[in-house]
Amino acid sequence: MRIWRSRRPEPAPARPRANPNRIAVLEHDLLGIPPKPGTAAALTIAMRRIGTCFEHEPVETTGLGEKPNALCTRCGAAMVLGDEGDWRVAEA
Ligand SMILES: [Zn+2]
Structure with missing residues (x-):
């Protein structure tokens, strides 16, 4: 019989996640990776071409x-x- 229960390590606190849309736009700008068609990132880049x-x-x-x-x-x-x-x- 165990008297002391081993403590479970506490789960790591949730870190704020970067905006995936922003990451996809940066990938396009910095690395030339085109965003998937129909995504918010593709729309953002298309809207940029219009100038808005x-x-x-x-x-x-x-x-x-x-x-x-x-x-x-x-x-x-x-x-x-x-x-x-x-x-x-x-x-x-
Ligand atoms: Zn703007």
Whole structure:
């Protein structure tokens, strides 16, 4: 008869998973791997060719002494900082 039960190792905590759509888009951009047709990644890349995306993902590219500006990492659109602190697509 065992008095002390051996402890089971606690399961590892669930780690946040990367967005599979984003991974597929990055695979396309960096490695040239085409996404599977009909997937959200394929749609994202097709929408990028049209010049639009579901939700812009701006990365600030402001230089010294410039007005705040950014580029969308998904569609490449130039963006400017709006009056309310939100990024908007720059009008040509
Ligand atoms: Zn965009």
